[in-house]
Each structure stands twice: as C-alpha cells, then as structure tokens.
Amino acid sequence: xxxxxxxxxxxxxxxxxxxxxxxxxxxxxxxxxxxxxxxxxxxxxxxxxxxxxxxxxxxxxxxxxxxxxxxxxxxxxxxxxxxxxxxxxxxxxxxxxxxxxxxxxxxxxxxxxxxxxxxxxxxxxxxxxxxxxxxxxx
Numbered sequence: 260x261x262x263x264x265x266x267x268x269x270x271x272x273x274x275x276x277x278x279x280x281x282x283x284x285x286x287x288x289x290x291x292x293x294x295x296x297x298x299x300x301x302x303x304x305x306x307x308x309x310x311x312x313x314x315x316x317x318x319x320x321x322x323x324x325x326x327x328x329x330x331x332x333x334x335x336x337x338x339x340x341x342x343x344x345x346x347x348x349x350x351x352x353x354x355x356x357x358x359x360x361x362x363x364x365x366x367x368x369x370x371x372x373x374x375x376x377x378x379x380x381x382x383x384x385x386x387x388x389x390x391x392x393x394x395x396x397x
Contacts, residue, residue: 282324284347288371289363290392298396300389301363302372309372313393317372329354 282305289301302309308322308331321332330341342354342361352363368388375385 285324285329285352287365288368289352289365290396291361291363292396293361294359298393300392304373307373311372311389313390 286303300311307319309317309319311317323330328341328343342356345355346353350365354361370381370385375382
C-alpha cells in the first residue's frame, strides 16, 4: 500500500518542475543560503533583480532572460553574470553556472521590496523584518 503512494509523489517530482522558464515564474521573493552559509534574499519584478544581504543591504540590478538562462547586469556596463536555470517550480528556483549553484526558495512578504520603497515607514519595517528572517536562518 505504501508503494502505491510513492508513484504520485515521484510523478510530482519528475514532472512538476520544468526547465522552460518565463518571467512570471521568477517574479517574486526568494531566499537562499550560500555556500559560505550566509543568508540572502532576492526580490524580482519585471525589470529588476534585487540582491539583499545583511552586510551590504539591497542592491538592484537589471536582468534578462534568454532561453533557459538569466543574466544579471552589473552597473550599466556590459559586465553580466549568467546562470542556467537548472530547475523551476512553484517554490524552488535552481540557478547554476560553472562556478556555483544556488537554490532559491520562494516566500511571501507582508510588503514587497518594491512596495516598501514608496513609503519610508514601510521600508523601515521591511528592513526590520529582513533582519528577523536573517537571524532565524543564520
């Protein structure tokens, strides 16, 4: 009886995540623990990919999707970092290149980073909430 329950679970794992990516699949809020055990968050909308790290705060970058990859543009120069989108599903986004692999986990926020920018009091609350999430996962 237990073996029968494994087949639907296996099907979800194999077919529930796809390599085909659209901007709608990456828009949202993501958290990650890097190889050196540091916690960071990423906030993505249709035009910006914002990295938020406890040491240097949120930094917005422009990004572009090309086929199965995402490219982050640093400053307004041609410098860019590319990741192949190895896997995506409702709650996980796996990015990899020849140097690193990042597993991003989707999560909900009371206020998005982009909403918080419009109101200084909301932004202050947003920053405090980030510190709380950082301390929990540290």
